[in-house]
Amino acid sequence: MSEGETRVVNLGNRYFYRIEFPTLTPKEMKFLRKVKDAAIKEAKVDLRGLTKEQMKQRMLFAVLEIMDKLKGDLELSPEKRQKFAELIVNDMVGYGLLEPLLEDDEIEEIMVIGPKRPVYVFHRKYGMLETNVVFQDPQEIVNIIQRIASSVGRRIDASSPLLDARLPDGSRVNATLSPPALDGPTVTIRKFKKDPLTIVDLIKFNTLNSEVAAFLWLMVDGMGVWPKNILVAGGTGSGKTTTLNALAIFIRGRERIITIEDTAELQLPIKHLVRFEVRPPSIEGKGEIDMDTLLKNTLRMRPDRIIIGEVRGPEAKTLFTAMNTGHNGTLATLHANSARECITRLTNEPMNVPMIMIPALDLIVMQARYTHEKRGSIRRVTEVTEVDGISEGTVALSKLYEYDPVTDELKNTGTPSTLKQELAKQVGISVEEVNRELERRKLVLDYLLENNIREIYDVRRWVESYYSNPESTLKKIEASLKASTRS
Numbered sequence: 001m002s003e004g005e006t007r008v009v010n011l012g013n014r015y016f017y018r019i020e021f022p023t024l025t026p027k028e029m030k031f032l033r034k035v036k037d038a039a040i041k042e043a044k045v046d047l048r049g050l051t052k053e054q055m056k057q058r059m060l061f062a063v064l065e066i067m068d069k070l071k072g073d074l075e076l077s078p079e080k081r082q083k084f085a086e087l088i089v090n091d092m093v094g095y096g097l098l099e100p101l102l103e104d105d106e107i108e109e110i111m112v113i114g115p116k117r118p119v120y121v122f123h124r125k126y127g128m129l130e131t132n133v134v135f136q137d138p139q140e141i142v143n144i145i146q147r148i149a150s151s152v153g154r155r156i157d158a159s160s161p162l163l164d165a166r167l168p169d170g171s172r173v174n175a176t177l178s179p180p181a182l183d184g185p186t187v188t189i190r191k192f193k194k195d196p197l198t199i200v201d202l203i204k205f206n207t208l209n210s211e212v213a214a215f216l217w218l219m220v221d222g223m224g225v226w227p228k229n230i231l232v233a234g235g236t237g238s239g240k241t242t243t244l245n246a247l248a249i250f251i252r253g254r255e256r257i258i259t260i261e262d263t264a265e266l267q268l269p270i271k272h273l274v275r276f277e278v279r280p281p282s283i284e285g286k287g288e289i290d291m292d293t294l295l296k297n298t299l300r301m302r303p304d305r306i307i308i309g310e311v312r313g314p315e316a317k318t319l320f321t322a323m324n325t326g327h328n329g330t331l332a333t334l335h336a337n338s339a340r341e342c343i344t345r346l347t348n349e350p351m352n353v354p355m356i357m358i359p360a361l362d363l364i365v366m367q368a369r370y371t372h373e374k375r376g377s378i379r380r381v382t383e384v385t386e387v388d389g390i391s392e393g394t395v396a397l398s399k400l401y402e403y404d405p406v407t408d409e410l411k412n413t414g415t416p417s418t419l420k421q422e423l424a425k426q427v428g429i430s431v432e433e434v435n436r437e438l439e440r441r442k443l444v445l446d447y448l449l450e451n452n453i454r455e456i457y458d459v460r461r462w463v464e465s466y467y468s469n470p471e472s473t474l475k476k477i478e479a480s481l482k483a484s485t486r487s
Contacts, residue, residue: 007019007104008123008125008126008129014130015123015126015129015376016129016130016131016132017121017123017129017130017131017132018131018132019100019101019131019132019133021132022080022083022084022087027074028074028084031070031071031074031084032084032087032088034070035063035066035067035070035084035088036088036091036092038066038070039059039062039063039066039088039092040092042066043059043062043063043066044062045058045059045062051168052093052094052168052169055093056089056090056093056094059089059092059093060085060086060089063085063088063089063092064081064082064085067081067084067085095144095147095148096140096143096144097119097133097135097140098110098112098119098133098144098187098189100133101119101121101131101133102171102189102191105191105193105194105195106123106124106125107121107122107123107124107191108121108122108123108124108190108191108193108237109121109122109188109189109190109191110187110188110189110191111186111187111188111189112135112141112185112186112187112188113183113186114138114141114181114183114184114185114186115135115136115137115138115140115141115184115185116134116135116136117134117183118130118131118132118133118134119131119133119134119135122237122377123376123377124377125376125377126376126377127371127376127377138184138185141184141185141186141187142177142185144187145163145175145177145185145187148163148165148167148173148175148187149163149165149175151167151168152165152166152167152168156175156177157177158177158178158179161176161177161178161179161180161181162174162175162176162177162180163175163176164280166263166264166277167189167192169192170192170264170265170267171189171190171191171192172189172190172192172263172265173187173188173189173190174187174188175187175188192265193267195455195456196242196245196267196456197242197245197246198246198249198454198455198456198459199213199217199246199247199249199250199445199459200445200448200449200452200453200454200459201246201454202242202243202246203445203449204449204454205378205379206378206380206408207239207243207367207378207379207380207381208380208381208410209409209410210442210445210446210449211412211442212381212384212401212410213442213445214438214439214441214442214445215384215400215401215417215438216230216247216250216363216365216384217247217250217441217445217463218423218434218437218438218441219362219363219419220247220248220250220251220329220331221250221251221252221467222328222329222423222426223423223427223434223437224252224467225423225426225427226328226422226423226426226427227251227305227328227329228328228329228362228363228419229323229328229329229330229331229360229361229362229363230247230330230331230332230362230363230364230365231311231332231333231334231342231361231363231364231365232244232247232331232332232333232334232365232367233333233334233335233336233339233341233342233364233365233366233367234333234335234336234337234366234367234368234369234382235335235337235368235369236335237369238367238368238369238379239367239369239379240310240333240334240367241265241266241309241333242379243365243367243381244266244307244309244331244332244333245265245266245267245268247331248266248268248270248307248331249268249269249456249459249460249463250463251270251305251329252464252467253270253271253272253464253467254272255272255304255305255329256272256274256301256302256303256304256305257270257272257273257274257303257304257305257306257307258273258274258275258276258298258301258303258305258306258307259273259274259275259276259306259307259308259309260276260277260278260291260294260295260298260306260307260308260309260315261275261276261277261278261308261309261310262277262278262291262309262310263277263309264277264309265309266307266309267456269456269457269460270460274301274303276294276297276298278290278291278294290313290315291308291312291313291315292313292314292315292318294315295308295315295318295319295322296318299318299322299327303327304329305329305330305331306319306322306327306330306331307330307331307332308330308331308332308333309332309333310332310333310334310335311332311333311334311346311351312334312335312350312351313350313351314350314351314352316346316351316352316353317351317352317353317354317357319332320346320353320354320357320358320360320361321357323357323360323361324357324360334346336366337366337368338366338383339364339366339383339385339397339399340397342364343358343395343397346358355390355393355395356390358387358390358395359387359388359389359390359395361387362386362387362419363384363385363386363387363419364383364384364385364386364387364397365381365383365384366381366382366383366384366385367379367380367381367382368380368382368403370405380403380408380410381401381403381410382402382403382410383399383401383402383403384399384400384401384410385397385398385399385400386398386400386417386418386419388418398415398417398418399413399415400412400413400415400417401413420434420435420438440470440474441466443474443477444462444466444473444474444477447477447480447481448462451480
């Protein structure tokens with residue numbers, strides 16, 4: 001059980017996230033303020049070019065020395081001495097009371113809603129939780145916001161009270177000051193997961209099953225000949241980017257991949273990778289580089305694959321133009337609640353993709369987030385739908401898989417897959433051979449799941465191994481299965 005898991009307390013009718021803070025006597029509080037003031041004035045520590053963790057480590061040594069010099073007759077146990085030093089360092093070079101929350105990899109989002117009010121977190125397992133973290137002084141929150149802005153070379157003040165930025169570790173931050181923030185400064189941090197979820201995790205969590213995962217693997221790869229254009233769609237927080245990241249692992253190593261995102265979140269263990277991130281305008285309204293501009297630039301860079309973090313504006317038309325002129329294997333996400341709504345959004349303002357271009361899209365993977373009474377927050381692929389051209393002035397859609405909330409299963413609808421038939425023709429094999437290939441890939445995924453091979457680089461190695469020598473990989477799995485059966 002992780003440290004973050006032990007912090008979640010069941011209060012009977014709800015869960016609560018509790019951090020153990022040391023109880024301070026008035027004398028200890030006065031001592032901590034004295035040490036912090038001295039550290040600010042006296043600590044001669046060069047922090048240039050260091051990571052946040054390295055900064056904290058350097059400052060910790062300096063603060064401990066100052067504490068020992070100033071403690072006088074104050075009795076401190078080794079544990080309390082270390083804890084006090086960490087509190088001071090977190091306040092100086094970290095994010096103060098938010099540090100324990102930032103260190104918990106099970107927390108997706110941290111939400112500061114103002115002074116004298118509890119900080120909330122969104123936990124990967126338990127969903128939205130209230131915490132016992134409370135900022136008494138609004139200036140404490142402002143100091144954290146200023147530190148974040150400074151770390152990314154941005155400015156936030158009364159004249160420019162909004163901040164949207166990415167921390168060095170990849171986490172996304174939104175901060176607001178008054179006057180728009182009526183109840184005091186706010187901070188929302190969407191954390192960057194250090195150990196990203198893979199397709200094996202998604203199968204394990206029942207976000208999708210191994211049959212659907214194998215089908216998507218086949219479509220992303222196109223058997224090395226004709227990869228399909230896939231859109232992962234859903235609401236906010238439904239896990240679209242996580243699924244996009246998991247699917248991108250199936251791209252072959254020989255391909256040149258270019259990613260474009262509003263805020264860089266994708267974590268791909270791929271060598272030939274070029275990453276772009278949009279740039280918002282400066283305070284003077286200059287210097288903006290939007291997604292459409294980056295996409296147009298990308299098309300001049302000979303990409304084999306284009307991955308777009310989220311399609312939402314004019315870049316959609318540019319993307320579909322590229323797809324219609326031979327850029328296969330594109331992956332992207334979109335905000336929508338159904339496959340049909342995806343088409344509606346694409347063909348209307350502000351995207352304005354001509355309907356005649358829509359059939360360049362091959363597959364729509366819908367995803368949603370639910371709150372389950374016993375299991376907390378869960379994410380599920382709710383439908384996998386093929387785009388089957390235009391019929392009578394409407395984009396034709398064929399639903400291959402559909403989620404049944406009663407049984408919590410993603411079920412095959414029995415609708416024949418046009419994409420399988422197309423793939424068979426493009427590769428020069430029969431549909432039966434495509435189905436056999438599907439089963440082989442499902443076997444690989446099932447093996448990874450059963451043996452808990454889920455870390456991103458390990459999954460990538462198995463995928464690459466299968467591409468380079470599928471027969472050898474399958475024999476290895478078969479031998480392993482026989483050995484486990486004998487034992």
